[in-house]
Amino acid sequence: MSDVLLFSISLAVTVLGLLASWRAARSRGLPSGLRGAAWSLVPLGFYLTGLTAFLSSLVLNPTRWTGVAVLGLAGVLYVVSGVKLRSRAQPGPRRVEAGGRGAAPVPRGGASASAGAGGMDDDMKEIEEILRRRGI
Incomplete structure (x- = not known):
């Protein structure tokens, strides 16, 4: 995807999100509006940091999807090892x-x-x- 197209999409999503956040702030209160504004700024931040370009190239690249799957497997194994370690460290009820x-x-x-x-x-x-x- 071209840079101009990615910037246009990111900016449009951010502006629409900020408008929706403003409406949410008026109807549901300031904390709700601020939370929505924070989430609305994420697409523009992704574009400015280069994550949008990475994510758009990720969509059709099987090598990168394999990398994402390997990272996901690593995360699952890490969490499971922590659970197993914790269950072994805490013995069950004793009689x-x-x-x-x-x-x-x-x-x-x-x-x-x-x-x-x-x-x-x-x-x-x-x-x-x-x-x-x-x-x-």
Whole structure:
């Protein structure tokens, strides 16, 4: 594609986007309009940095598409390796034997503990039984 055509298309898309952003700012508020203006300036920025020429030559070039596919595969492999590394670093839930480390504390102390608790021993026995059944 010629440079003049790419510039005309980029400028037209930018101007249309800025007009739509102005309307959005009036109807939905300033933050929405500013966000639209930011996105509207992207095509002109692409043209000025040369990315538009690169992208237009990319469309019909199989070698560049192969390069894009290889870069995509590299990105996927990198993300998968990070997920696998993270899952290996964080072990799953461990089972703790009853009475072992991590078991729920059971108050001991006979009459003084039950007198102040008022039926707390029965509740603790139920909780202890539930925890024992679940292997905690």
